[in-house]
Amino acid sequence: MDIFIRNRRVSVSLPDATYPCLVLQRDGWNDFAYYTLFQAQLRLASGFGPDNVKELGDVRIMKLDQGEGIENRPFQGLESGDRIEPNLLRDVCSLGGPKYYEALLEVGVxxxxxxxxxxRDSSFLPAVRERFQSSQCFKISLLRDSEARVLLxxxxxxxxxxxxxxxxxxxxxxxxxxxAAHEFSFDFDSLQGVPRRMHSIVGLNGVGKTQVMARLAILLSRFSKQAIKENRSALQSGDSISPVPSIYSVVAVSFSAFDEFEQPTQLQGEKFQYSYCGLQRPRGRLKSKSDLLNEMRAILADDLPQEKRELLKRVLxxxxxVDDLDAFVDKPESNAKMYERLSAGQRLAVNCIFHIISRIxxxxxxxxxxxELHLHPQLLTxxxxxxxxxxxxxxxxSIVATHSPLVIQQLPKECVHVIRRDRMTPMVVKPTFxxxxxxVSEITRFVFASPDGDRDYRTILERMFNEAGGDTEFVRSRFDGQLSLNADMYLQSLLAAKNLQR
Structure with missing residues (x-):
């Protein structure tokens, strides 16, 4: 199929033998300095009647490794009315908008x-997507909004x-x-029936877990107040993500009063498909117990679809x-006492599940x-x-940042990302078991190991063992003979090591 280029407000005449053909009209719009936008027109026959011309609408077209600036726009060297030679199309990639694909359905498959x-549509041709999807132009321009990611x-x-x-x-x-950068590889596909929908980021205090979570929220939602202020894409930063995953919305949740997640306005949340659920208010004040209850009631009053109400009842x-879970969900105003009886931890947990289900x-x-903040172990699990x-x-x-070995205990090792740091050199490692x-003790030993050495029950047992001259029975008697299996095995290992030295 022949393709012709034209400038805006400039008509072009086409040879009769070329029909059907495409005419691409240049557009001056840019996506954060990347020029890829064209209006596509399908010419079916000579003339300009509705039976002869089909307006397809917006389509973004990029070159391989396209840089910023209008001088790098595809077909920039061609004059209005020129035919685009096939060799210029070998290294391009395109993605249309919703109306573009709707119009194409009308002309026949x-x-x-x-x-x-x-x-070379990236949604239609898998090999094209594979070739272009790691390019900055592809990620920033062709996939500028969540709607484009769905269409892809x-x-x-x-x-x-x-x-x-x-x-x-x-x-x-x-x-x-x-x-250097923290480098993560997330894979959410199940492996031989083992679910991997939930991953965790773990490590000692001060290694950067909270900052990493906030940056992931920006990379995956594209919402950044600083980027908006500077009129740039959130992807135009020192951080990177590749390829862009099939994720269409982001929900950030935190029980901490010191989280670093961005908080969008309602309009920003709708535009970026991003929402925040936490204890912080936009101006820094913390939410009260009544605030949390009011948020739950507002979610239930806001026409929550019936299928989500049923999901909510199941997971609650x-x-x-509560004696009547249906009334708890369906009639919150008539059952205020049930909500008032919730503990502080339950209010947090229930509030976040309400929010997640309403936005997911x-x-x-x-x-x-x-x-794990504010929750006892049973409520956490x-x-x-x-x-x-x-x-x-x-x-x-989900990606969960945590200090709790109980969280890690629920996940296969492929889903656990341990952050460590040697001075200012960051490392991300996977468990070896x-x-x-x-x-819980083994998870704690590996995941939360300090470079200064362990400071857990083993240190105490080793001191007591040495003070007792290697008498394990004496050490056991100090605990009324009720040492746990893990502690007793460690005590036996100390004795075995001492015997080998003789």
Whole structure:
């Protein structure tokens, strides 16, 4: 199929033998200095009647490794009316808007396939997507908004093409003062039936977990107040993500009074498909107990779809015990005492589940910073179970930053990312053993090991063992003969080591 280029307000005459053909009109719009926008017109026959011309609408077209600036726009060297030679199309990639694909459906699948193939549509041709998806121009311009990310995954399938959803990606995040970036690889696809929808970031205080979570929120939602102020993309920074995963919305959750998540306005949240649930108010004040209750009531009063109400009832069984769960969800104003009887921890846990369910959509990412704060262990595991049920129901994912070995105990080792730092050199490592179901003591020893040495029960046992001259029975008697299995095994290892030295 032939393609012709034209400038705005300039008509072009075409040879009769070229029909059907495409005419691309240049547009002066840019996406943060990347010029990719064109208006596409399908010419079916000579003349300008509705049967001869089909307006396809906006389509973004980029060159391989395209840089910023209008001088780098595709086909920039051609004059208005010129035919685009096939060799200029070999290294381009395109992605349209919603109206573009709707218009192509109206002209018939066969003709639409010709258009998509000629313009090397990234939603229709998997090999093209694979080749271009790590380019900055592709990520910043072609995938500027969440709607484009959905179209990349879904539009091509309407015409017999398309590729698999992207559920794995890498992120490089360089914190202030660090000599290198933290490098993460997240893969949310199940492995031999083992679910991997939830990942965790763990480590000692001061290694940067909270900052990493805040940066991930920016990379995946594109919402950054500083970027908006500077009129740039949130991806135009020292951090990077590749490829752009099939994630269409982000929910940031924190129980900390010191989290670093950005807080959008309602309009910003709708534009970026990003929401915040936490204790902080926009101006720094903390929410009260009544604020949390009012937020829950507001969510239930805001026409929450019936299917989400049923999901909410199912998962709340992990968090609260009330006589009438239907009334708890369906009639909050008539059952105020049930809400008042919730403990402080329950109010936090229930509030965050209410918020997540109200905002989640398929292919969402929940970024949860330190869920263990203010929760006793049983409520924490109940919250994790509730979150896992929501993720499975909504085909969504979560990254949890935590200090709790109870969280790690619920996850396979592939989903655990341990942050360590040697002075200012950051490291991200994986456990060397299977964390799922492992003892809390072993998880704590590996994940939260300090470079200054362990300061746990083993240090105390070793001191007592040495003071007793290696008499293990004497040490056991100090604990009334009730040492745990882990402690007793460590005591035996001290004795075995001493015997080998003889």
């Amino acid at each position: 066969s003709l639409a396939q010709g258009v998509l193939s000629t313009l 995954d879904t539009a091509g399938a309407q015409f017999g093409g398309g590729s698999s959803l992207v559920s794995s990606f890498s992120a490089a995040i360089r914190l202030d003062g660090a000599s 069984r992990n968090l609260v015990r 959509r398929p292919r969402s990412l929940i970024l949860f910073d330190e869920p 109940g919250l994790l179970q509730a979150l896992n049920e929501v993720l499975a129901d909504q085909d969504s994912f 299977q964390t799922f179901g492992e003892s």
